[in-house]
Amino acid sequence: MRIAAFNVENLFNRARALDRHTWTAGRAVLRTYQRVCVLLEETAYTPDVSREILRELGRLGLRHSDAARFARLRQNRGRLLRRRRNGPVEIVAGGRADWIGWVELTTDCVQELALANTARVLRDVDADIVGVVEAESRVALKRFTGTWLADDGRPRYPYVMVIDGNDERGIDVGVLSAAGYPLIGQHSHVDDTDDHGRIFSRDCAEYHFRTPGGRRIAVLVNHFKSKGYGPKAASDRIRRRQAVRVAEIYRGLCRTGVDHVVVTGDLNDTPDSATLAPLLRDTDLRDVSELSGFDDGGRPGTYGSCTAGNKLDYVLLSPALQAVARGGGIFRYGVWGGRHGRLWPIYETMTSAVHAGSDHAALYADVDLA
DSSP, rough: OEEEEEEEEEEOOGGGGOOOOOOOOHHHHHHHHHHHHHHHSSSSSHHHHHHHHHHHHHTTTTTSSSBBSSSSEEEEEOEEEEEEETSHHHHHHHOOGGGGEEEEEEEEOOHHHHHHHHOOOOOOOHEEEEEEEOOOOOHHHHHHHHHHHHTTTTTSSOOOEEEOOOOOOOOEEEEEEEEOOOEEEEEEEEEEEEEEEESSSSEEEEEEEEOSSSSSSEEEEOOOOOSSOOOOHHHHHHHHHHHHHHHHHHHHHHHTTTTOOOEEOOOOTTTSSTTTTHHHSSSSSSGGGGTTTTTTTOOOBTTOOOOGGGGEEEEEEEHHHHTTTTEEEEETTTTTTTTOSSSSOOOTTTSSGOOOSSOEEEEEEEEEOO
């Protein structure tokens, strides 16, 4: 089986009205959406305001239904309007205070070349289990796989999971698994704390799978504190706390008899860093890059220019998996290779850095585990 880590670089849904393929209609939708949002905030829905609300809702396709192609009407408490089967639609709220709700833009998977290249990386790596970093939500990730990674209507990854983490921007970690590797358990560590407070910037999401041979494998997907934001010393302390806690979670799994454990994701520091030492040096986990048969393509890094200082992504294997490891590699075809994109072979569709599938390479391990 093949296990991979891939930072998909901000895989978000986007308002359907913003899609360049529907921009002619989308431009008018945005103007209407802006106007109806202003109207709905009126203290009193006078007859003139009510008529205009109905007119704008009609333009959005929401006069007779709460859901339309480009927008959705949320009526959470109370009612904005009444729809009669054989009568007129009318505004029943007297003003903003009479109901709780709003109009929101419908979101969908982004239809852009960069996303096609993100999917192409996943197809070409062809892993059975993928630890995904920087996905907005399960819905976004499932739409992405359903749009880009399905053959004849059958998804390459029928098992898709993302657990909401602590990052308010919605940059979460999740997992994809192929048929034959069902997700049989999950556990979030978003609320794990130490003496300094909450530990994880996002989560250490714990996923359990059953292999075709009936074995259990646990995958801990991580996205440690970034090096690029905030004072270095403070960021380093947070990453070290995160490494300490992941090591504790790993040891706990081992004590309960779970022998096949993978710790994967974007740990945002190098193998020789003091911040990752509790995980990389103080446990018996080993990164696939240290094992026989690993091909780094002549560069040890996984991010940006992929130098040694940019080795940020990991697939750490427990001893039971190390014993059956058969190699692995770094897949860079979806990463723009340096300033001019020529540091390594890239997809022919990538003629600019904006076309890159991600700024991170995919990293994978092959293990002989039935």
